[in-house]
Amino acid sequence: MTPPVFPARFSVAPMLDWTDSPCRYFLRLLSKHAVLYSEMVTTGALIHGDAARHLDFNARENPLVLQLGGSNAQELAQCAKLGEQWGYSEINLNVGCPSDRVQNNMIGACLMGHPHLVAEGIKAMRDAVGIPVTVKHRIGINGRDSYQELADFVGTVAQAGCQHFIVHARIAILEGLSPKQNRDVPPLRYDIARQLKQDFPDLHFTLNGGIKTLDACEQHLQEFDGVMLGREVYANPWLLREVDQRLYGMPGHSPQTRTEVLLSMRAYIERHVQQGGKVVHVTRHLLGIAQGFPGARRFRQLLSADIHRSDNQLAVFDQAIEVLQGK
Numbered sequence: 533m534t535p536p537v538f539p540a541r542f543s544v545a546p547m548l549d550w551t552d553s554p555c556r557y558f559l560r561l562l563s564k565h566a567v568l569y570s571e572m573v574t575t576g577a578l579i580h581g582d583a584a585r586h587l588d589f590n591a592r593e594n595p596l597v598l599q600l601g602g603s604n605a606q607e608l609a610q611c612a613k614l615g616e617q618w619g620y621s622e623i624n625l626n627v628g629c630p631s632d633r634v635q636n637n638m639i640g641a642c643l644m645g646h647p648h649l650v651a652e653g654i655k656a657m658r659d660a661v662g663i664p665v666t667v668k669h670r671i672g673i674n675g676r677d678s679y680q681e682l683a684d685f686v687g688t689v690a691q692a693g694c695q696h697f698i699v700h701a702r703i704a705i706l707e708g709l710s711p712k713q714n715r716d717v718p719p720l721r722y723d724i725a726r727q728l729k730q731d732f733p734d735l736h737f738t739l740n741g742g743i744k745t746l747d748a749c750e751q752h753l754q755e756f757d758g759v760m761l762g763r764e765v766y767a768n769p770w771l772l773r774e775v776d777q778r779l780y781g782m783p784g785h786s787p788q789t790r791t792e793v794l795l796s797m798r799a800y801i802e803r804h805v806q807q808g809g810k811v812v813h814v815t816r817h818l819l820g821i822a823q824g825f826p827g828a829r830r831f832r833q834l835l836s837a838d839i840h841r842s843d844n845q846l847a848v849f850d851q852a853i854e855v856l857q858g859k
């Protein structure tokens with residue numbers, strides 16, 4: 533297992549429905565050192581549901597962080613323990629998700645209004661596990677978006693033992709905006725995240741939100757301990773290929789060609805299908821790898837439309853690889 537680096541200089545954001553195990557396996561082929569995150573898993577789903585379905589992953593995905601959603605300290609501790617036993621390298625608490633469904637259960641961004649509850653959860657998890665416990669949060673929520681309130685939140689949670697904060701540098705508006713709008717509409721305020729780093733110099737801060745290039749990452753890393761990218765990595769995963777060299781100073785492992793990556797994914801798909809999975813559960817995550825290259829449009833069409841109509845889906849995947857090879 534690659535030893536986890538704490539705090540990660542570069543990580544790929546947790547994204548529900550996107551960063552599942554097949555997606556992470558694919559991303560890991562492109563960078564050995566980027567830290568990957570699970571989708572958010574609620575404590576309820578782990579305690580009352582099929583824990584293995586939510587927690588299982590391929591050991592090659594490590595270093596991998598389990599992101600939990602919840603607020604009950606004892607349940608969080610129980611789930612963090614499960615995560616540690618399952619082999620995750622870190623536990624992260626979601627204090628950023630704005631969806632109505634989670635607010636009703638005191639999960640996600642609404643917890644920014646309850647710093648003491650978050651602190652209790654962090655303390656309980658830290659007492660339960662030996663791996664790092666971190667928080668991913670917004671810079672505020674509507675009605676509670678002053679810098680003072682944000683600093684109180686960070687200070688209170690840090691006192692409970694959290695040393696690493698991943699800051700999605702916009703507020704969340706808890707009424708009236710969809711989760712998708714909440715990732716675009718509230719303006720990005722890197723200056724506020726920067727202020728946190730200045731006011732809490734002993735804590736680690738990772739900047740998240742709207743970062744699109746490795747040039748920008750290098751720039752932010754002069755002020756922050758880490759950067760986290762979500763949508764850009766999913767849309768253009770090939771950018772991960774330079775992460776090890778440029779951000780970790782560890783060249784030499786990156787794949788040379790997209791064909792190399794896609795052939796590894798072909799072998800993965802075959803194993804996935806043998807275990808009862810579907811080809812399209814894997815191929816849906818691969819659309820972005822062609823971005824910016826000749827044939828990208830045809831590649832995407834094959835994997836997003838044609839493959840669903842075919843009774844030989846692996847053959848369509850092979851055809852897509854050939855398109856990228858210019859055949």
Ligand SMILES: Cc1cc2nc3c(=O)[nH]c(=O)nc-3n(C[C@H](O)[C@H](O)[C@H](O)COP(=O)(O)O)c2cc1C
Nearest residue numbers: 545546547548571572626700741742743761762763
């Ligand atoms: C499809 C999707 C699902 C997401 N699911 C989660 C989630 O489960 N947990 C979380 O903390 N953030 C989630 N986010 C937010 C991202 O982690 C990230 O904070 C946000 O997209 C901003 O970063 P970016 O501009 O680099 O994408 C999600 C974002 C997207 C696009």
